[in-house]
Amino acid sequence: MNLFDKFSSEHSIFKNEVILMPDYLPTDILHRETEIKEIVSSINVLIHGRKGENLFLIGNPGTGKTCCSKYILTELEQHTQRILPIYINCWEHSSRFVILGLIASELDMLIPRRGISVDEVTEKIVEGFNKSLYKGIVVVLDEIDRLFVSKTGDKEVLYDLSRSKENLGVNISIIAISNNRDILAKLDNRIRSSLNPRSLEFKSYDSIALKNILSNRAKLAFYPNILDEEVIPLCAAIGLNHKGDARIAINALWKAAKDAEKKGEDKVKIENVQNIKNSLKTEEEIKKELGKPLDYSIFNDNEKRILKILKKNKEIENIVLYKKLKLTENEKRNVRNILDKFEKLKIIMIKNEGKKRIITFSR
Ligand SMILES: Nc1ncnc2c1ncn2[C@@H]1O[C@H](COP(=O)(O)OP(=O)(O)OP(=O)(O)O)[C@@H](O)[C@H]1O
Numbered sequence: 001m002n003l004f005d006k007f008s009s010e011h012s013i014f015k016n017e018v019i020l021m022p023d024y025l026p027t028d029i030l031h032r033e034t035e036i037k038e039i040v041s042s043i044n045v046l047i048h049g050r051k052g053e054n055l056f057l058i059g060n061p062g063t064g065k066t067c068c069s070k071y072i073l074t075e076l077e078q079h080t081q082r083i084l085p086i087y088i089n090c091w092e093h094s095s096r097f098v099i100l101g102l103i104a105s106e107l108d109m110l111i112p113r114r115g116i117s118v119d120e121v122t123e124k125i126v127e128g129f130n131k132s133l134y135k136g137i138v139v140v141l142d143e144i145d146r147l148f149v150s151k152t153g154d155k156e157v158l159y160d161l162s163r164s165k166e167n168l169g170v171n172i173s174i175i176a177i178s179n180n181r182d183i184l185a186k187l188d189n190r191i192r193s194s195l196n197p198r199s200l201e202f203k204s205y206d207s208i209a210l211k212n213i214l215s216n217r218a219k220l221a222f223y224p225n226i227l228d229e230e231v232i233p234l235c236a237a238i239g240l241n242h243k244g245d246a247r248i249a250i251n252a253l254w255k256a257a258k259d260a261e262k263k264g265e266d267k268v269k270i271e272n273v274q275n276i277k278n279s280l281k282t283e284e285e286i287k288k289e290l291g292k293p294l295d296y297s298i299f300n301d302n303e304k305r306i307l308k309i310l311k312k313n314k315e316i317e318n319i320v321l322y323k324k325l326k327l328t329e330n331e332k333r334n335v336r337n338i339l340d341k342f343e344k345l346k347i348i349m350i351k352n353e354g355k356k357r358i359i360t361f362s363r
């Protein structure tokens, strides 16, 4: 019997596991109406052609700073083509040159990787902006702490961007994000007074907020009646113990469901949550983990089989993968969900080329 013949019955717990992945972007954000309204109103200034205000979003881990700002950028893009929304995670792109280069390339300017100075990249930004129909740019700089690690002046990018209207005629609003309340104090006066951001605190979630966030996510991730009544309150309590961290609460729910799935159970019970309680990871640990060899124990047999093929081939077209797995149409949908999950875990990259999907193994 083909391994996939029993696939549907084996996978009766998750309707869509991707909903519980660390970087899944919810379309329904709860308990952050005030913060979202504040951010939107400050971006609105830019839409009306005035100098944009800079914001500093501060709050403990897992309080929704990243998901709210990404959500707002998506909405902004749908609302107007006159403002360019750019999201940059400084953990991934921490140099002044790279950040300016990313902005230039979002303005459709080609930037060679070498042999070009910061001033030249800045000129490209001006050229790209003037050629475009944009009235302004919103740049989200997430996890700005990273800009303060090097001594090479990467935080100078905050000055470049905050003076860009006066110096270059490019109207930019910066939304800087951090966990560290004191980070701005490390800036010299010149940068701090140019940036001059309005602080917006993301307060830690309480138990009700965490329960609501979890219930909403669970409705999309699981088939009905899969979770025992006590599971969500217990996962919320775990999040609460970690200073109201929604990421940890969601991660607890996912791991508990994986524990149940691995044991062949068809319901997630309080015991499953207790089993995984000690294995929960913070964002920092998850990130460190991404740099380490893969921990195959978190995958089921079907996932392991797909991973083996992907690892062997390095680059493979989805159709070829389906052929190797000898899949029926129904099973292909399940494999597509698994591939989405691998992509979110940054194990693979998927590139769309017309109707083709090229999968590259990136670990
Ligand atoms: N209000 C919310 N509604 C729905 N999901 C949320 C909400 N807040 C956070 N989440 C979910 O919790 C997880 C963590 O949120 P997010 O990444 O935005 O936190 P963060 O404040 O940026 O944390 P960090 O400071 O560690 O980067 C994500 O999976 C996110 O989708």
Ligand SMILES: [Mg+2]
Pocket: 065, 066, 067, 142
């Ligand atoms: Mg974040």
